[in-house]
Amino acid sequence: MSSVTIRVDTATKEAAASIAEDFGFDLSSVTRAFYRQMVRERRIPLSLSYPEPNEESEKSIHEAEEIIAQGGTGRFKNAQEMFDDLGIQHDNN
Numbered sequence: 001m002s003s004v005t006i007r008v009d010t011a012t013k014e015a016a017a018s019i020a021e022d023f024g025f026d027l028s029s030v031t032r033a034f035y036r037q038m039v040r041e042r043r044i045p046l047s048l049s050y051p052e053p054n055e056e057s058e059k060s061i062h063e064a065e066e067i068i069a070q071g072g073t074g075r076f077k078n079a080q081e082m083f084d085d086l087g088i089q090h091d092n093n
Helices: 010-022 027-041 055-069 079-086
Strands: none
Touching (some): 010 027
16 A cells, blocks of 8 residues: 655645545545546546636626727726726826
């Protein structure tokens, strides 16, 4: 038998342990199962993808694409106008 040491922040470890415990496992058992699945399937069994944007983000993305397609730069001429519109105090110094 070999040992594996994994470094992970405390919050992630506690959350993962809680999920594992809900299924009746400990983190060591889950880790062993993950390694066995890797070997059995000869792949890393993870789904790696960018998160899908929500409806509001999708709308904003399409709006930005339309502005760009029309040759526009948006509703602000510069960053200061944007800060002013948003009520953000910004000092250029």
